[in-house]
Amino acid sequence: MIKSWHLLYKSLASHSQVQSILWYNTGDKLKFFTHIRAHINLKYYSTTASISPSTQVNMSAFKFLDYDCIGFDLDNTLLRYNVTNMVHLTYETLANYLVTEKGYNSKYLLKPLEDKDLDFMQKGLFLDFERGNILRINADGIIQRACHGSNLLSTEEIKKIYPGQRWETTDAFCNDMLSTWNGPLSMKMRSLLDYFDVSSSLIFARLIDTLDEEQGGPLNAYNVWPNMLDGLIEMFNRDHLKMNRGYFFPSLRENPQKYMHKCTARTITWLQELKRHRITFLITGSNVDFVDFSATYSLGEDWKSLFDIVICYAKKPAFFIEKRPFLDIVNNEEGNNIIESKDLKRGGIYSQGNWEGLTEFLKNVSGKQNPRYVYIGDNLLQDIYVPNSYVQCDTVAVIEEQMSEGMVYQNLSHPHEKVLNSTFWGSYFCLKDPNINMDSLWGHVIKKYSKLCIPDIDLIAQQPLEESYLCFYKDGKKYDGYYPAVPLSISTF
Numbered sequence: 001m002i003k004s005w006h007l008l009y010k011s012l013a014s015h016s017q018v019q020s021i022l023w024y025n026t027g028d029k030l031k032f033f034t035h036i037r038a039h040i041n042l043k044y045y046s047t048t049a050s051i052s053p054s055t056q057v058n059m060s061a062f063k064f065l066d067y068d069c070i071g072f073d074l075d076n077t078l079l080r081y082n083v084t085n086m087v088h089l090t091y092e093t094l095a096n097y098l099v100t101e102k103g104y105n106s107k108y109l110l111k112p113l114e115d116k117d118l119d120f121m122q123k124g125l126f127l128d129f130e131r132g133n134i135l136r137i138n139a140d141g142i143i144q145r146a147c148h149g150s151n152l153l154s155t156e157e158i159k160k161i162y163p164g165q166r167w168e169t170t171d172a173f174c175n176d177m178l179s180t181w182n183g184p185l186s187m188k189m190r191s192l193l194d195y196f197d198v199s200s201s202l203i204f205a206r207l208i209d210t211l212d213e214e215q216g217g218p219l220n221a222y223n224v225w226p227n228m229l230d231g232l233i234e235m236f237n238r239d240h241l242k243m244n245r246g247y248f249f250p251s252l253r254e255n256p257q258k259y260m261h262k263c264t265a266r267t268i269t270w271l272q273e274l275k276r277h278r279i280t281f282l283i284t285g286s287n288v289d290f291v292d293f294s295a296t297y298s299l300g301e302d303w304k305s306l307f308d309i310v311i312c313y314a315k316k317p318a319f320f321i322e323k324r325p326f327l328d329i330v331n332n333e334e335g336n337n338i339i340e341s342k343d344l345k346r347g348g349i350y351s352q353g354n355w356e357g358l359t360e361f362l363k364n365v366s367g368k369q370n371p372r373y374v375y376i377g378d379n380l381l382q383d384i385y386v387p388n389s390y391v392q393c394d395t396v397a398v399i400e401e402q403m404s405e406g407m408v409y410q411n412l413s414h415p416h417e418k419v420l421n422s423t424f425w426g427s428y429f430c431l432k433d434p435n436i437n438m439d440s441l442w443g444h445v446i447k448k449y450s451k452l453c454i455p456d457i458d459l460i461a462q463q464p465l466e467e468s469y470l471c472f473y474k475d476g477k478k479y480d481g482y483y484p485a486v487p488l489s490i491s492t493f
Contacts, residue, residue, distance in 0.1 A: 062396075065465055066372065067371075067374045068279060068372050069281065076195060077377050077457065078298065079298045079299075081260055081261065082260070082261065084118075084415075087113075087419050089248065090248070092247075093247045094231045096110070109203070109207070119418070120205065120422070122136075122422040122428065123195065124380075124442045125425070129223075131161065131221075132148055132149060132204075133146055133148050134146065134201055136431075141171045141174040141441075143165045144165070169185050177445075194379055200232070236248065242289055252293075252294075260297055267457055272306060277465065279365055281307055282307045283314045284310075288329050288334060288349065292332055304349065305347075309361060313334065313352055314352065316382040317382045321355075326341065326353035327350065328351075341360040344360075359371075372394070373393045374395065374451070375393050376398060377398065378398045380442055384450050385445060394451050396451055397453045398457060399446065399455060401429070402487050403456065405421055405487045407488060412455075430489050447473075452483055460483070469483050470483075
């Protein structure tokens, strides 16, 4: 989703905490970046097919028609981006901000992006703020690969910095991916989970390289993240589209075909057919004006008719856990009127809200007391882990790397392989070297918390609605849920 953010007031134990990363002072206020950081209190189809109501479910197979209510994310799910151009846009916007507004040396930050720089980026990396390190971990939390700035660390160096190749912060994340969302641990690290974040790894690395060069060696501690955070908040400020301010949103508005792909007619017809037989809903973190702009471009002027209800600026993952009220939409802007869940209307579009209230609406319109839900999205924390583990909603992961890395017996290719694939970090799905052959953390999350993993919804739209697919098991041990085939990198497992 396009980044969401808000103002949050909170007292912190010490000034060092304020400086240590997620919080920063702006006048008398503390701002908190909430994409992906919303404050959380933890606790071809056939139109003539015979389609019946969902009944008993085969747990070893997945069918869309086994579900009563089917939800979608928008960004990087239904709406696909030109990832290469998007990465260049986000990188250049943030780098220029850091040079012009924060005074950083332009030597490294403003260097043009070459193939090796794109190869350095990968979705799913972790930033260790204080040490200036970038980490890649496996499903057990072991740090298998790491860099200081842009410089690769040896295994021996990793062990010296992180005894046993472990870090308590990433251990906590592996135990519960929400444990580092806010609070003290959130001030130590950040996980880069989508294509709006991915260029931040190179920005971070180049900032560390700059400081090390200026100081003649590594620093005892680094504090670059607050400045990066300022830049990210400025770039993704939800008011900037209507104000035509900044560089990010005006670039998208002026040249949408450069950054966004239109959905195929096949996918749109599939969505229409799906809505004729099931309740469909859209939950997106993007602000309503950007949702209307981007969905109109990608899905057509009549995009709202594809869904029984639309929720914008949902502030996932908090949407699934907390009870923020639904707000009305007035003239394509978020209003001030609170809408009770019982007053949600079919065909309505709302802002913020919560899962519990949405399910009340879905129960009413489906006519079922316990309807079955499935949600389809790309962000493995917000769209897959949290809905599945916290509210027992089944999920389908949309992971473009599945196509870019190649699949067994498939001739499909991805136009943005140079950005999505990384020879530096290895496969997104697994970790391999002469001594190991195992799932990456994200490969594990896909298997354990989703029913199906697909690289593009259009591949599903080629199949009849009643199609049955092999799916992942809850134990996370089998690879059956990759459709249309497993990635080449794990085909030998």
